[in-house]
Amino acid sequence: MEAMTQISPNKIKFEEKYGPFINGEMVEPANGYIDAINAATGKVLSKIGRGGQEDIERAVNAARAAFPGWSNTSVEQRYELLNKIADVLEANQERLKMIECLDTGRSLHEFDLDYKLAIFQFRFFASTILSYYEGASRPIDNGYLITKKEPLGVCGMIIPWNVPMIMAAGKLAPALAAGNTVVLKPAEDACLSIMEFSKLLADILPKGVVNIVPGYGTEAGQALIDHPNVDKLTFTGSVGVGKLVGKAAGEKIVPVTLELGGKSAHIVFPDVEIDNAVENATLGYTFFNGESCVLGSRLFVHEDIYDEFIEKLITRARQVKIGPPTDRSTRLASVISEKQGKRILGYFEIAKNEGAKILYGGNRVTVPGHEHGYFIEPTIIEAEPHMRIFQEEIFGPAVTVTKWKDVHEVIEMANGVEYGLAAGIMTNDLQKAMDTANKLEAGSVWINSYFNFQLGAPFGGYKKSGVGREQSKETLDSYSQSKTITVAYNLPEPGMFL
């Protein structure tokens, strides 16, 4: 997909600073500001508020005060306002894409997909809410019964840095459609697009319906999950922090949605057309710089084609263009931060130490003018199931390859990790494909086209990859609660019960 009009990175004007967005406006944070930096160059782009307990308190109060009004809006009103949000996102997308590109270090061309998905979330939930309240009403003895859906109240949301607008839209759209108000904590490493988006929201939504508090997870994030006056928690990020969010929800007895990590298997059967399969596998482990929870990060190749497949996989890896994020022809750019870059390179050391073989890559690459950034080669590692490199999420452009012979064995290996977010299968044999798909423990299974992400389809994880499903009609249930009202036509006659 081509961009409509690409905006030059030099033309992007940031605000000097972005305080928390509370009750319809940006306010001064209680604890000062943090630098927001360009992931690839290290240049300071702007400053974001270092949100803390006081800011969260104000934000939750604003969301609470806005709840009676927002929860009583008609579905037609919500439909119109959510579509309006989609419209402004669409109209401002080229600028926001460039902002996310600078902030995250990911390649610009990928943000076409991010914004397509984000805009769609608002349109999808705007439409879906219209038919959501079909309501169950039935006659009972001497009366009738109604089951109705009501919003939960104030939703606390925490998102990661890899795909900021997809994440924000995927949580905001269903929550708002169902009549909730929100406090959102974006990731400190990449939240400038979200803060810019808040300025657009200010013109559309009533004050306090959406509040956004940037800052560190251990400060703003922790204050949000611990806040006693929050009625739902939803989190996307690592398993470690996911457990904290789950515990906090348990303390409050409020519902929780968790979208956590992944270590997705991609299984290649021997009947495939090898060149096409190599292309699909390469896309599967390099998209989004490898910083994707659904990365096809464990490749299983049948022994009959293993040698030829691996040779071609290495040749293809050599051709992946590493370059500046803002160049639309770049396919791999800078990972989010030095910390993340070092973590990824550290995993390659772990791999070597545990006897895995790096078949290609494994190094940081310098891109002129972007020396700050961690540009990492596409990396192919031959590994066995017991190894950490096979079991743990790297969150970088790396894939393990493992040979297989028997289909039961490969399914067991594929399922032999604690995650269960996504999986891929490549074969021309429909029966094998469906049989394997049914046996894989994963929330999304892509046959013959990895990351074939379809809008409106349920998305979420099996096992430690999470709890709940986002992006689909059933998501509205996780932002609503049911109330049953029974109506008797008359009061009981005296003496009826006693």
Ligand code: NAP
């Ligand atoms: P992370 O460390 O868990 O951080 C995610 C968010 O939680 C950030 O906003 C972070 O704030 C915040 N946070 C950190 N500590 C917190 C605490 N004690 N209390 C409340 N909030 C806290 O994850 P990450 O490293 O940024 O992101 C990578 C992980 O996210 C990977 O495991 C990946 O698989 C997962 N992910 C999952 C999905 C999915 O849909 N399943 C999608 C994308 C990513 P700060 O970072 O600002 O400090």
Ligand code: MG
């Ligand atoms: Mg940044």
